Amino acid sequence: MPAPAVMTAPNKRIGDKIAVALLGLSVVIIIAILVVIIANIAYHGAAAVTWEFITQAPRQGLTAGGIMPAIVGTAALVILMSIAAVPLGVATAIYLHEYTPAEGLSLAWKRFRVSKGRPGRRRLFFRAMSALLATVTRSAVANLAGVPSIVFGLFGLGFFIQFIGRSIDRATQPPGEVLWGQGSLLWAACTLALLTLPTVIVATEEALRTVPHDLREASLALGATQWETIRRVVLPGSLSGIMTGAILGISRGAGEVAPILFTGAAYYLPFLPGDVTDQFMHLGYHVLILSTQSPDVEATKPLLYGTVFVLLALTFLLNLAGVIIRSRTRSRSHR
Amino acid sequence: MTTTMDYVSTSAPAVQLSPRASDVTPPPAKIEVRNFNFFYGETKVLHGIELDIPEKQVTALIGPSGCGKSTFLRSINRMNDIIAGARGEGLISIGSQDVYAPSVDVVALRRRVGMVFQKSNPFPKSIFENIAYGMRIGGIKDRRVLDETVERSLRRAALWDEVKDRLNASALALSGGQQQRLCIARALAVDPEVLLMDEPASALDPIATQKIEELVYELKTNYTIVIVTHNMQQAARVSDRTAFFMLGKLVEYDVTKTIFMNPTQKLTEDYITGRFG
Numbered sequence: 001m002p003a004p005a006v007m008t009a010p011n012k013r014i015g016d017k018i019a020v021a022l023l024g025l026s027v028v029i030i031i032a033i034l035v036v037i038i039a040n041i042a043y044h045g046a047a048a049v050t051w052e053f054i055t056q057a058p059r060q061g062l063t064a065g066g067i068m069p070a071i072v073g074t075a076a077l078v079i080l081m082s083i084a085a086v087p088l089g090v091a092t093a094i095y096l097h098e099y100t101p102a103e104g105l106s107l108a109w110k111r112f113r114v115s116k117g118r119p120g121r122r123r124l125f126f127r128a129m130s131a132l133l134a135t136v137t138r139s140a141v142a143n144l145a146g147v148p149s150i151v152f153g154l155f156g157l158g159f160f161i162q163f164i165g166r167s168i169d170r171a172t173q174p175p176g177e178v179l180w181g182q183g184s185l186l187w188a189a190c191t192l193a194l195l196t197l198p199t200v201i202v203a204t205e206e207a208l209r210t211v212p213h214d215l216r217e218a219s220l221a222l223g224a225t226q227w228e229t230i231r232r233v234v235l236p237g238s239l240s241g242i243m244t245g246a247i248l249g250i251s252r253g254a255g256e257v258a259p260i261l262f263t264g265a266a267y268y269l270p271f272l273p274g275d276v277t278d279q280f281m282h283l284g285y286h287v288l289i290l291s292t293q294s295p296d297v298e299a300t301k302p303l304l305y306g307t308v309f310v311l312l313a314l315t316f317l318l319n320l321a322g323v324i325i326r327s328r329t330r331s332r333s334h335r
Numbered sequence: 336m337t338t339t340m341d342y343v344s345t346s347a348p349a350v351q352l353s354p355r356a357s358d359v360t361p362p363p364a365k366i367e368v369r370n371f372n373f374f375y376g377e378t379k380v381l382h383g384i385e386l387d388i389p390e391k392q393v394t395a396l397i398g399p400s401g402c403g404k405s406t407f408l409r410s411i412n413r414m415n416d417i418i419a420g421a422r423g424e425g426l427i428s429i430g431s432q433d434v435y436a437p438s439v440d441v442v443a444l445r446r447r448v449g450m451v452f453q454k455s456n457p458f459p460k461s462i463f464e465n466i467a468y469g470m471r472i473g474g475i476k477d478r479r480v481l482d483e484t485v486e487r488s489l490r491r492a493a494l495w496d497e498v499k500d501r502l503n504a505s506a507l508a509l510s511g512g513q514q515q516r517l518c519i520a521r522a523l524a525v526d527p528e529v530l531l532m533d534e535p536a537s538a539l540d541p542i543a544t545q546k547i548e549e550l551v552y553e554l555k556t557n558y559t560i561v562i563v564t565h566n567m568q569q570a571a572r573v574s575d576r577t578a579f580f581m582l583g584k585l586v587e588y589d590v591t592k593t594i595f596m597n598p599t600q601k602l603t604e605d606y607i608t609g610r611f612g
Contacts, residue, residue, distance in 0.1 A: 103419040111376060111420050120422060127419075214456035218518070221414060222469040222525060223446035232468070233458060 038312075045309025048302040054310070057270060062290060063299040067307050072272050073185075073265075073280030074314070078254045080189035080276065081196060085253075086246045088193070089200030092137065096201070097208040098230055100134035101127050145198035149258040156191030157183075157262040179277055186276035188264035196253040203245020207238035244326040251318035255311060257284040267293070283311040365390035365529065365559040366411065371425035373406055375418070380406055382584045383425075388576075393551060393560045395574035395591065397567060399606065402580040404563050408531050410434075411561065412448035413441050429529060446473070449522030449558075453534040455514035457506035457521075462489075462498050465506045465517055469525035484524050491557075492520035493550050512543025519550065523558075530554065532562040536569065548573050567607060571595050579603045 052066055059065035101108045108131040112124040165181035173179050180186075211234050219229040235242075257265070266279040267289055273280040287307050294300035364387035373381035381403045388394045396404040406415065413434060415421045427434045434444060446469070457465050466485040475481060485502070489495040494516045498509070506517055515535055522530060532551070536544040551560060551573045564570050570577050571591060578588040579602075587594060587603045598604045605611060 101419055108419070114377070212456070214452065214454060215458060217414065217417075217452065218456040218458065218521075219468070219472075220417065221412065221445055221450040221452075222472060222521065223442050224468075224472045225442055228472055232472070237459060 041305060041309050041312060044302070044305035045312075048306030049309055053303075053306050058268060058303075061295050062268070062303070063294065063296045064303075067281075067283065067286060067303070067310065069269055069272055070281040070283045070286040070307070071310065073269075074254060074283045074311075076185055076273055076280060077189055077192065077260070077282060078250060080185060081192040081253055082246070082250050084190055085193035085196040085200055085249070089197050089246070089249075090204050090242060092141075092197075093201045093204030093208060094230060094235075096134055096137060097205045098226070098234065099130070101131045103131070105131040105135045141198050141201050144194070145202070149195055149256050150261070152191055152195045152259040153261050153263060155194070156187055156259060160187040160190050161263060183262065183264035183266075183279055184277045185264055185273050185280050188260040188280070189276075191259045191263045192253045192256060195256060195259050196249040199249030199252060200246050203249065204238075204242045207241025207245060208234060210241060211237040240325050240328065244322045247318055247322040247325070251315050251322070254318065255284050255315050257282070257288055260285065283307060283314070287311065362389040362392060364388060365430060366561070367426070367428045367431075369426040371407075371410065371423065371427055373403070373410055373415070373423045374421065376420040380583050381410070381423075384585050386578055386585060386588045388559065388561060390559050391555055391557070392575040393555050393562060393573050395570035395577045396561065396563045396580060397565075397570050397577060397606075398580035398586075399611070400565075403583040404578075404580045405533055407580070408533055408561060408563050409450075411529070411531055412445050412450055414445075414450065416441060446525050447527055448529045448531060449525065449527035451515070451518050451522055451530065451532045451535045453537055455511060455518050455538070457509070457514050457517050459505065459507055461503045462506050462509070462517065463502040465521050466524045468521060473525065488520040488524040489517075491523050491554065492516045493546065493553070494520055510543070512539050512546060515539060515543070515547060516550065519547075519554075523554075527558065529559045529561065532560065534563050534565060537565060544569070567595075579606060581606070 054066055054071065055068050056066035057069050058067065103111075105128070108124075108128040112121070112128040115121045115124050161181060161183060165184075165187060168180040169178055215233050215237065216229055219233045220226070224232070260282055264279050265282045265285040269279060269281050287304065290300050290304040290307060366388035368384050368386050368388075371381060371384040372379060384407060396408060398404050409415045410423050411427060411429070411434065413423075415423065423435055425435075429444075429448065433439070458468060460468075463485055466488050467481050470481060470484060475484075486495060486499075489498060494513060497513060498504075498517075506514065509517060515538075519530075519535070535551075536547045539547065548569060551562065554560060555575075562570075562574065574591045576589065577591045577594040579586045579594065579598075579600075581602060587598055587600045589598075594603060595607055598607065
């Protein structure tokens with residue numbers, strides 16, 4: 001071989017170096033932004049977070065006191081939202097991944113069309129319909145994930161409160177009384193659950209996909225039904241993946257303000273919510289209030305930093321739990 | 336240059352060849368197959384298969400890759416049902432019950448017909464729970480029955496002595512050969528009549544392979560065994576009868592010794608002697 005073939009042309013080497021430098025720079029920028037945000041909030045916020053701050057209600061027109069009602073309200077909201085979103089999302093994902101035809105709509109429909117006059121045509125028809133349902137559901141999930149969160153808020157107001165809530169009131173309450181047809185923990189949780197659903201569904205499907213086909217076959221070959229296989233093999237094998245996805249979805253939902261703006265979050269409440277029909281304070285909403293509605297900006301500033309700090313800390317804790325569960329699963333599956 | 340003799344006489348077989356059974360009356364058929372065809376979508380992959388698989392013997396299915404032997408094996412316990420667009424036509428009957436009759440409960444069928452796969456596939460559970468899986472599915476909760484059956488199954492799969500002290504350890508910690516014997520034990524625990532094995536030793540080293548082969552030989556006293564294999568020495572060593580498949584057709588089916596020593600079809604001889612495949 002002639003020598004030039006193994007040598008890299010100088011301009012090629014320079015191009016390589018520029019590419020590496022640009023890629024490295026973008027990484028540095030991302031990390032720098034994150035560090036600045038966190039350092040700023042930690043520096044100003046940590047000083048504001050005292051025992052009183054965490055255990056007391058706001059006082060003196062939001063210029064003193066703590067954020068206890070907002071912490072409790074956020075926790076209650078997240079718990080209710082999880083109860084609504086996780087079972088529904090996991091069930092949808094199980095249906096999509098385990099029960100709908102793997103071959104997809106067009107192939108299932110083609111197989112049905114060419115099956116004229118053969119036995120089992122009815123089964124092929126149901127298969128094609130099931131594939132159609134799966135396609136519709138999947139695109140609904142994908143579109144749901146792309147809807148801006150403020151639209152969810154408006155939808156929650158229109159659907160849950162104005163339609164469902166008012167209907168319940170008309171049926172159960174004396175005329176003129178409003179119990180369900182107003183913003184509340186319940187409707188805010190339902191609205192937020194809608195926002196979280198796509199994340200839970202996609203993450204659960206991903207987790208189900210990691211369970212090897214071999215294991216399903218082994219179970220079926222031992223005389224297990226499909227549901228027994230799902231319950232005893234597929235779900236235990238994907239549980240940590242499902243939990244990780246659910247936690248990440250929930251932690252995203254926990255910080256969202258727009259969906260709860262019209263559906264139950266309160267500006268200021270002197271009492272804690274005691275019922276799902278009560279309104280509630282919320283950390284994210286409290287940040288918005290403190291930064292836009294304060295009568296004394298300077299006095300509010302430490303409180304604002306403290307609130308953001310607590311909100312971020314809670315979200316990070318949730319994310320951290322998700323990451324830990326995921327890494328533990330990984331190390332187990334790569335024995 | 337390989338000759339037919341090499342396949343049956345090399346390296347002191349772990350198990351003896353069965354006596355020349357084509358001379359005697361064949362034992363009663365456990366599985367009868369009549370004009371069985373199989374389709375993946377529009378593609379016909381099995382063409383008019385006819386054979387009788389005798390009870391408590393080992394029947395080997397051999398043939399080049401893609402000849403339909405695995406598809407045929409999976410048709411016997413209807414594992415192909417889970418593949419989209421797959422369908423069988425014709426008759427496969429086990430103990431005179433038509434496997435493809437509409438009234439057949441597939442779940443019950445698979446409890447009668449155990450299966451061992453090419454790649455060992457233990458559940459990520461303990462050794463004990465792997466063996467107990469089929470029984471738990473069947474609703475058996477009595478701890479004594481579970482304990483006894485787990486031990487009996489592991490003994491039958493020649494694994495008991497190696498794992499008896501660590502039944503609660505993860506099955507995934509076992510070696511490849513042990514995992515495959517665990518899968519055999521798991522299949523035996525639900526007390527099937529027929530055992531289907533899809534290249535059970537193809538991913539194992541020679542020692543582990545020999546153990547599986549010895550096991551197959553032991554098991555045929557109680558079970559009817561159908562085994563797919565790519566290894567012709569293995570077919571010669573463990574099986575009583577051999578069916579040679581090619582391009583979705585059954586080319587020849589006879590007593591193993593006849594297939595290897597004195598095949599009637601030119602195709603069979605060419606394949607056995609390694610002229611193609």
